[in-house]
Amino acid sequence: MAYVAIADRDHVLHDPETFIRKYIWSQDHKVIAIQYSVTAIAIGLVALGMSVLMRLQLGFPHAFSLIAPNNYYQFITMHGMIMVIYLLTALFLGGFGNYLIPLMCGARDMVFPYMNMLSYWVYLLAVLVLVAGFFIPGGPTGAGWTLYPPQSVLPGTPGSSWGIIFMLVSLGIFIVAFTMGGLNYVTTVLQARCRGMTLMRMPLSVWGIFMATVLGLLAFPALLVGAVMMTLDSLLGTSFFLPAVVSMGQPPTHSGGSPLLFQHLFWFFGHPEVYIVALPAFGIVSDLLSTHARRHIFGYRMMVWAILAIGCLSFVVWAHHMYVSGMNPYFGFFFATTTLIIAVPTAIKVYNWVLTLWRGDIHLTVPMLFAIGFIFTFVNGGLTGLFLGNVTVDVPLSATYFVVAHFHMVMGVSPILVVFGAIYHWYPKITGRMLNDTLGRIHFWLTFLGTYAIYLPMHYLGILGVPRRYYAFGGTEFLPESVQSVNAAITISALFVAAVQLVFLFNLIWSLSKGKPAGGNPWRATTLEWQTPDTPPKHGNWGPKLPVVHRWAYDYSVPGAKEDFIPQNQPPDALTPAGREQEPAS
Amino acid sequence: MSLTVAFVALLAGVVVWGLLARKLTAKPWERSAAPEEIEAGSTAGLPPAKIGLWALLAVVTSLFGLFISAYYMRMEHAHGDWTPLAVPRQLWVNTALLVLSSAAMEWARGGARRAQMDRLRTGLTAGGVLAWAFLAGQLLAWRQLSASGYFVASNPAVAFFYLLTAVHGLHLLGGLFVWGKTVFRMARPGVELVDLRLSVELCTVYWHYLLLVWLVLFAVLLST
């Protein structure tokens, strides 16, 4: 068939000979995925450390004197930016996307392996430029991760002369890296699936990552446009975003610029960015739930359509971040409506996840615990999103701890729980060994309960009116003393959660050599990555012959089948002929 | 912003339509086909590089769409500080150069299709040289502008002019890098048409696309 020829023809596999070619300048998607993941986790740990320092200041103000206000604002900025972009985006797409797309689609590698390698090295450069920001005069920018001008480039904000430039340059480099990776993921999904892998047979992980990549490719340019224009404002004195202002008593040097223009550009990127992180998590968690509940995902088609609908809608909701920004308030009607509409496909996904569990055969493995934990936190965070998306309800809550609690639940804790679940799930494929189960359970329970203890009370502080981005409280009449006690309790929970991540790190390293050998398919899963001839898969993934797919990704507990799972590449004649088409949809 | 939203909506429409055409409503669990019935999973026949290029063009469209959106939004926001630009005459010459460059690339692509190596060589060389000439012309326009006292910070219209032309120029430079690699390969002895065909086709598509972008940018600059 012509088609197989294409899949194999173009792949002149550059089998690496030397150590450097194999592990450093590697073009193998699996090695690149690990490089991406390790880098992302490393920089994520830096951001975690910053959050600990910030929490110590908020919980026990001035008791440790570890950070001054300028550090605090630099840390909130860097923590946010690193977690959202350099950790979650890079890990889900550069890490999981790279590892899973070719394996789940039955390809030998990404279609442009050289560009894929370049993508990682450019990403690393972006991270290094970001880190370099800590060592320049004035330190990194402290403008908040939203980088709103004018404050981001005016004195009075930490790092407003060079820190912000390093930040913008780093983001620009990241966008280049992401685009190189993203073109690869999209083209690979469209072009390099193995025989039989129709779009509707793809696992939802691939769907989620694919749609997230499309969103990223179209949304990141908005950030790039904003970054370029802000750099020019700062370095060359243009007035794209800077109006005439009297900064630090000095007469105006700019005129006429529009600070809101930047906010529009930023959120035109920033809102899809939420889904760039969420959609891969949606996809991956669907596969975790299905595998460990030994049941097909419920309503697969609805799940795919919901991913597409969420992806499209995510481009028309951005201004719900700007209800109190001073933009024309009439926009509120439109954006509140679109935002609440997006809740419908999202809710459908949640229903289908819990309906997947219903009448399943639930194995409470560590990945499953994380997946269930995700549903709980995501339901919580998603529902509070209905407060903030609805313009009237948002106004009293905006810029308070309610917002902090909401986005940490929905876009911090939820995706991170999926990341953990996914690592426990795929680690055996990546390394050939299982992660330690006991440590995994300790890790899960402390993370899951600890994060809830952090964020649940925060919502209520927000309703009270505790403002976000405050280095210290005091001097206000409406905040009772108890606010400080809650903040102290939150800090203690946060310390537990941060500490237990070290257990996880230890587990990752210890299990590399000491973990129980996993075998090729320890979870008895159907998807293609578990059917590779070798574990970990060798370069080229499939040995001499590409797999051929005969069924969808969710043939678990098929009535009449011998086993409770049928791999996607198992030919139909191996089945018992019981007519499962007649199975009623109850 | 509405411009970009419209673009994304259009793109979403194309994607959804494309996917629907691929039986997005199929019930994948219903029937496991016998191997001989298995349809090809992928967009058979198209080389990956082509799909990659079209995806890249979508990204670049988003980028320019957002720049143009920003241009209009900044213009609307301006309280009298927006002085429309007297577009340098040089730009008309440059536009002509870019049109010719694109035409030459098309000529080369025709050569590649009809297996006429000479035509391919001539077209490709001319296309690239004309593109370089366009870039030189753009630089000249910049110099004319700054000689008449319009620097990047003078006023937002001027700043946008420098910015938009620079971004367009950078994209063309990216194209010329690939063009350079192709010409280098073309110059090797014993080169066959097969080795060049794909590169020439991709370059041509990219050239036409950048011509289109330039015409849109030029129209925007002229109309405001």
Add this chain to the structure above:
Amino acid sequence: MAMAVALLLLVVGTILFHFLSPWWFTPIASNWKMMDDTVNITFVVTGIVFVAVNLFMASAVFLYRHREGQKAQYSPENKKLEWWLTILTSVGVAAMLTPGLFVWAKFVTVPKEASVVEAVGQQWTWSYRFPGRDGVLGTTDAKLITPGNPFGIDPKDPKGADDILVSSQELHLPINKPVKVLLRSKDVNHQFAVAQFRVKMDMVPGMVTYFWLTPTRTGRYDVLCEQLCGLAHFAMRGRVVVDEEKAFQTWLATKPTYAETAARVAGNAEAGRANYAVCSACHGPQAQGNQALNAPKLNSQAGWYLARQLRNFKQGIRGADDRDTYAKQMIPMAATLADDTAINNVIAYIGSLPDERTPATLAGDPERGKSLYTTCAACHGNAGQGVWSTNAPRLAHMSDWYLARQLRNFQQGIRGTHPQDFSGAQMVLMAKILPDERAIDDLLAYVHTLDARAAGPDPLPSRAALERAELPRRGM
């Protein structure tokens, strides 16, 4: 099993927390009770979904936990169920959205009878402007902002002349009268937020934004900035006092109009010489200060700052705390200056005295102090030169022993706790970042190395600098 129990407990715990939590909306003081209602509606709808989904999940985890021989059921989809769920969700969403949009329609339509007040944000302080008798605010331009015209009012616009300027951070509003609050910023984005009012809006430089409300309860309310505006964002405080109409009018009458402030003349140094005679006994003939008498150096300090302090002494805003014995001494001294003319004259005289650097009296490590100073520099300037727009006095060249005492006073709440001392309140928050005595010594050792002249001359006309602090009262 543990998971099902955990989910159940989390749901129950969340509900209990919701109902038992003492942290809830502050008692409302405006007409926007409808906003609270929409929040409550949203809580009901989302609460039902939260409980239903999680209990369903908990029971699934419990009922269908893996046991020997169990097999999952196979039914890939259920169109009917999914449609019903979709419709039900849409109904729930509509139930939340519709009331929200109705309230928002009220928010965007400002009542015709609403009066106007302008709130101006700047790093890191507030000021306010009322339109005066003509009911119209004069036009403004950032390019016109100087210490003498901090609002940037266009002197050529006749509508601006009767604008009433409130240079304090405290705004008074009359009860039960709708008011449209116009918002403006001089430098970066800010947000004018009063928890008890519910409504809030960003202030964006180059734009005028707004919201409207009707205050419904008298009292004092904190104004917070809720849009990150730089290093001292967390210390940017103001106050709204909702008064009965009469009290409001009385308060408003004490505030000057723009025309009155613009007519101010600079102090006369020659005339001030006589007034200074009293001061020189302690502060010295050259105003160089005298540590033995606990009198700080005054020369080269910004005039607007000295003026503000003298007025604060006179009004008992500074020296309010009984422990502040040295400030108490200044209260009768400041009273010898009869009026603003006398104050301006004496400050003009002090300004004419030569600036000599004082010797250091503290032994700190300037290297360590340098990193501590990063925070201070945001307001006081990199060279410690003082910045009028941030209300930050000069630190360089000043008596270090005096600065040390003030820092301790701020830390212990001896200074800066009077309700009208807004700048002092900021310093109370800021001084806390110095953990111990040594940090104070180190910091001031660094400050001692600074040369205020390194910052260059004052960028804006300094004539007006004298008049900046507190504007004279009408009728005085």
